Amino acid sequence: DPGVTFESGDDPQQPAVMMTQYAARQYTKWLSKISGQFYRLPSEAEWEYAARAGSRTAYCFGDDPARLDDYAWYYDNSEDRTHRVAGKQPNAWGLHDMHGNVAEWVLDQYSAHGYSALKDKSSAGKSAIQWPSEPFPLVARGGSWELGAEDCRSASRLASDDDAWKEDDPNLPASPWWHTSSPATGVGFRIIRPLAAPADEPQRARYWDANLVEIEEDVQARLSEQSGALGLVDEALPEAIADLPAR
Structure with a gap:
């Protein structure tokens, strides 16, 4: 419903919201294919590391929520809508909107036990991801x-x-x-480009594609009903689009 999707306006600097985690992953695949770089969603551990920016306090700036107005759009100051990105102060590493505006999808399955499920694993790379085994709950x-x-x-x-x-x-x-209902109206995503990309396509695909049979079946059902379509994407696509005759 465009009335919901664009209820905060259609400014291109507004954060995108309401996509499923699968849709966000597919966007990182599209961007990777069209740019020749490797992009993906962050893991939950990577996201928190970036959000904290070296801090050990409740927020990147300390423990006092009275200072949150300087760093975030949230219930008390948002006027019931999203706002243009980077409108508040960044954290110590220059990252904006790590608090508030929209929550951000990460790769992980939600576990009430948090990082304790990773205690016997390496803290590096894909070993520190709780890969989903159910359609939900996932983490934002x-x-x-x-x-x-x-x-x-x-x-x-x-x-x-x-x-x-x-x-x-x-x-x-x-x-x-797509999601349609609150609190998904406040959920978007942030992407990362890791220093070392996975070595081959099957490894990269784990970050991009449907990782559950239920999702793949839903997608195939939509394609068979012509409610969606597949397309070829590569680095030549932008030039090919630019060469299309004007309508």
Whole structure:
């Protein structure tokens, strides 16, 4: 529904919201193919490391939520909408909006036990990811314009719920690409380009493609109904688009 998707305006500097984690992963695949670089969503551990920027406090700037207005759009100051990115102060590493505005998808399955599930694993790379084994709950981090200061802490975690987040979806089955209902109205994503890309396509695909049979079946059903389409993407695509005759 464009009335919901663009309820905060259609400014291109507004954060994108309401996509599923799968759709966000597919965007990183598209961007990687069209640019020749490797992009993906961050893991939960990578996201928090970047958000904290060396801090050990509740927020990147300290423990006092009274200072959050300087760093985040959240329930108390957002006026019930998202805002242009980078409108507040960055953290110590120059990253904006790690607190508030929109929560951000990460790769991980949500676990109430948090990082304790990783205690016997290496802290490096894919070993520090809780790869999803169920469609939800997945993790979004950072809090959003519709959440309070407590939910914007560096350690705060938001668990997705497809049943609730797609409650207003008129499609049956519900879209594998979009959510329709709050709090998904405050969920977007941030991408990273790691220093070392996975060595081969199967390893890269794990970060990009449907990693659950349920998602793949939903996508194939939509394609068979012509509710979606596949397309070829490579580094030559932008030039090919530019060469199309004007309509």
